[in-house]
Amino acid sequence: xxxxxxxxxxVPAPTPAAVELRGRRARHVIQVLRAQPGQxxxxxxLGGLLxxxxxxxxxxxxxxxxSIELDTEPPAAIxxxxxxxxxxxxxxxxxxxxxxxxxxKRIVLMESWRVDKSYWQSPLLAPEAIxxxxxxxxxxxxxxxxxxxxxxxxxxxxxxxxxxxxxRDTTAVVAHPGAADSMPAEMPGPMTLFVGPDRGFTxxxxxxxxxxxxxxxxxxxxxxxxxxxxxxxxxRLLPGSSGS
Amino acid sequence: xxxxxxxxxxVPAPTPAAVELRGRRARHVIQVLRAQPGQxxxxxxLGGLLxxxxxxxxxxxxxxxxSIELDTEPPAAIxxxxxxxxxxxxxxxxxxxxxxxxxxKRIVLMESWRVDKSYWQSPLLAPEAIxxxxxxxxxxxxxxxxxxxxxxxxxxxxxxxxxxxxxRDTTAVVAHPGAADSMPAEMPGPMTLFVGPDRGFTxxxxxxxxxxxxxxxxxxxxxxxxxxxxxxxxxRLLPGSSGS
Numbered sequence: 001x002x003x004x005x006x007x008x009x010x011v012p013a014p015t016p017a018a019v020e021l022r023g024r025r026a027r028h029v030i031q032v033l034r035a036q037p038g039q040x041x042x043x044x045x046l047g048g049l050l051x052x053x054x055x056x057x058x059x060x061x062x063x064x065x066x067s068i069e070l071d072t073e074p075p076a077a078i079x080x081x082x083x084x085x086x087x088x089x090x091x092x093x094x095x096x097x098x099x100x101x102x103x104x105k106r107i108v109l110m111e112s113w114r115v116d117k118s119y120w121q122s123p124l125l126a127p128e129a130i131x132x133x134x135x136x137x138x139x140x141x142x143x144x145x146x147x148x149x150x151x152x153x154x155x156x157x158x159x160x161x162x163x164x165x166x167x168r169d170t171t172a173v174v175a176h177p178g179a180a181d182s183m184p185a186e187m188p189g190p191m192t193l194f195v196g197p198d199r200g201f202t203x204x205x206x207x208x209x210x211x212x213x214x215x216x217x218x219x220x221x222x223x224x225x226x227x228x229x230x231x232x233x234x235x236r237l238l239p240g241s242s243g244s
Numbered sequence: 245x246x247x248x249x250x251x252x253x254x255v256p257a258p259t260p261a262a263v264e265l266r267g268r269r270a271r272h273v274i275q276v277l278r279a280q281p282g283q284x285x286x287x288x289x290l291g292g293l294l295x296x297x298x299x300x301x302x303x304x305x306x307x308x309x310x311s312i313e314l315d316t317e318p319p320a321a322i323x324x325x326x327x328x329x330x331x332x333x334x335x336x337x338x339x340x341x342x343x344x345x346x347x348x349k350r351i352v353l354m355e356s357w358r359v360d361k362s363y364w365q366s367p368l369l370a371p372e373a374i375x376x377x378x379x380x381x382x383x384x385x386x387x388x389x390x391x392x393x394x395x396x397x398x399x400x401x402x403x404x405x406x407x408x409x410x411x412r413d414t415t416a417v418v419a420h421p422g423a424a425d426s427m428p429a430e431m432p433g434p435m436t437l438f439v440g441p442d443r444g445f446t447x448x449x450x451x452x453x454x455x456x457x458x459x460x461x462x463x464x465x466x467x468x469x470x471x472x473x474x475x476x477x478x479x480r481l482l483p484g485s486s487g488s
Contacts, residue, residue, distance in 0.1 A: 002467045075465045098472045103464065141466040182484040185429035220347065220482055221319045222385040223246045224475075228342045231472045232479025238464055240426040 001028045003042040003050065003142040004065075005135055011045060018056065018066040019043075026063045029055070035063070043068060044144040046135070050074055074144045078103035079190040080237055081166065085112035085197040086151075087226045089122040093133055094227035096149070100137025102234040105147045108166075111155040112205060114197045125151065155205065163212045167192045172214040175233055176206055177223050179216035183233060186240045193233060198226050245272045247286040247294065247386040248309075249379055255289060262300065263287075265307040273299070273307045287312060288388040290379070294318055318388045322347035323434040324481055325410065329356035329441040330395075331470045333366040337377055338471035340393070344381025346478040349391045352410075355399040356449060358441040369395065399449065407456045411436045416458040419477055420450055421467050423460035427477060430484045437477060442470050 004025055011019055021029065029035045035055045043065065044050040051070035055063060082099050086092065086109045099107055109125075123129055134146050152158040163172075171187060174194035194201075194214055200223075201209070206216055224232060248269055255263055265273065273279045279299045287309065288294040295314035299307060326343050330336065330353045343351055353369075367373055378390050396402040407416075415431060418438035438445075438458055444467075445453070450460055468476060 078464070097469075098476075101466060101468055101472055102476060103466060140469055143466065185480060185484070219479060220322070222345060222347060222387065224345055225341075225384055228345055228475045231468075231475040232342075232346060232482075234479075235463060235473075235476025236429060236479040236482065238476075238480065240429070 001025065001032070001136075001139040003044050003139050004029070004053070005044050005046055005138050005144060007046055008048070017068060018064065019053070019068065021063040021065065022061060026061055029063045030058055030061075041065070042142060043070070044074070044138075044142070045070065046138075046144055046146065048144055050142065050144060075103065075142070077105045077145065078234060078238055079187070080104055080234065081106040081108070081170065081190075081192045082195070082230070082234075083108040083110055083163075083166075083192065084195040084226065084230065085110055085201070086115045086119050087197065088116065088119055089124050091198070091225070091227040092119075092122065092124055095230045096130065096133045097137045097140070098227070098231040099234065100134050100143075100147055101141040102231060102238065103141065103143070104234065105145060107147050107149045108152055109149065110152040110158055112197050113155070113202045114199045120153065156208065159205075159208050159212060163209070163214070167213060172212075173217045174201065174206065174209050174214050175219060175229060176201065176216040177218055177221065179218040181215065181217050183217040183219045183236060185236045187237045188239060191237060193237065195226060195229055195233065245269065245276070245380075245383040247288050247383050248273070248297070249288045249290055249382050249388060251290055252292070261312060262308065262310040263297070263312065265309065266305060270305055270307045274302055274305075279307070285309070286386060287314070288318070288382075288386070289314065290382075290388055290390065292388055294386065294388060319347065319386070321349045321389065322478060322482055323431070324348055324478065325350040325352070325414065325434075325436045326439070326474070326478075327352040327354055327410075327436065328439040328470065328474065329354055329445070330359045330363050331441065332360065332363055333368050335442070335469070335471040336363075336366065336368055339474045340374065340377045341381045341384070342471070342475040343478065344378050344387075344391055345385040346475060346482065347385065347387065348478065349389060351391050351393045352396055353393065354396040354402055356441050357399070357446045358443045364397070400452065403449075403452050403456060407453070407458070411457060416456075417461045418445065418450065418453050418458050419463060419473060420445065420460040421462055421465065423462040425459065425461050427461040427463045427480060429480045431481045432483060435481060437481065439470060439473055439477065 049070035053065035293314035297309040
């Protein structure tokens with residue numbers, strides 16, 4: 001946690017003077033940051049500004065923050081919409097965290113032939129469970145803007161009816177080991193990135209995506225696990241010097 | 245597991261005709277691949293060639309493979325030496341797996357001020373534990389060439405005495421949030437990539453690395469967890485079309 005991100009309803013006003021933390025974030029400040037009264041910590045409000053606060057007091061399981069100053073815009077988003085075949089739950093958590101940390105603001109979890117049907121029953125798909133993973137990603141990245149997460153349970157209607165509008169005015173690519181062309185790097189403009197399940201999209205799925213204008217691109221000849229492919233691809237696409 | 249990788253001592257000859265699997269890999273073939281007799285599976289020999297085998301028989305916890313043909317060179321390595329401050333154990337496992345999967349062949353686990361001393365006691369640092377994670381990475385990536393893993397317990401002697409030779413004839417960069425310049429992409433030539441601990445290298449450490457010729461580069465303005473930074477950075481550095 002590189003930043004304490006408050007929910008808007010946790011703070012008494014848009015620019016609160018003081019806030020009290022309990023639970024996970026208090027324990028983090030106490031045990032990991034080992035914060036002492038007087039120490040400055042980074043804070044932010046979900047959907048709002050970033051800034052700093054001063055630790056007023058630390059007691060067992062409770063941290064009081066004061067002198068909150070919110071004065072910094074959250075960092076730029078990466079201009080990538082990520083459409084990923086629903087991974088197994090353990091991997092889903094990592095994919096959501098990595099995408100959030102790397103600055104993706106729109107995530108689509110989609111069906112694919114090789115997505116195990118049981119994955120759709122994962123408790124991690126509950127909105128509050130997704131929210132808590134996304135917030136951890138924001139706390140890691142020092143950001144306050146949550147990504148949206150959409151769920152598309154039927155492959156063909158999604159690709160045929162929604163993808164054409166989704167990819168409009170973007171460079172649309174699907175990561176596919178064995179594709180003839182390489183995944184580009186440092187994309188200057190908006191992109192839509194499709195990532196299949198661990199065993200890959202089927203040839204039919206790749207063809208259907210291609211028919212809407214999504215090009216298959218490989219990242220070397222290696223087969224990556226989805227939770228490693230997503231940060232590898234996003235790190236590659238991240239624009240150059242504009243990011244900092 | 246996209247490829248069954250044999251240890252050289254598991255197979256009776258350099259080009260064995262048949263092999264019997266038990267344990268983890270047999271369970272994978274039975275439960276995940278749901279292989280039936282007659283099915284072709286990808287195989288490889290550690291340090292040697294890749295190829296295919298045919299499932300001869302499947303019984304409880306045991307799989308017999310026959311008609312083994314080894315005819316393909318393993319994929320090209322990524323020309324990056326990865327020097328990473330020893331991460332916490334859970335993260336170390338992911339870093340080793342991701343680096344192996346993405347094709348790194350030399351990994352250095354190094355000291356840094358912000359590496360918790362307890363991490364050096366991790367059972368995961370035992371050579372056989374590292375070996376088993378690396379082999380999982382090769383099985384994922386369909387590769388047979390293990391990376392070497394070196395351990396450097398003292399920061400300053402390592403940087404002052406060994407880094408100059410290590411980085412010779414390579415582009416040497418350290419990933420450092422807040423650096424003025426961006427991390428390059430699609431490097432055509434050999435690189436040495438330094439990655440700090442989750443809380444970053446100290447300014448002293450960055451300066452000492454700089455004094456030997458290692459430039460600080462940022463990947464956007466976001467702060468990434470080490471286990472997400474490593475695949476993000478390697479995916480970015482991966483050369484273009486030559487990879488496939």
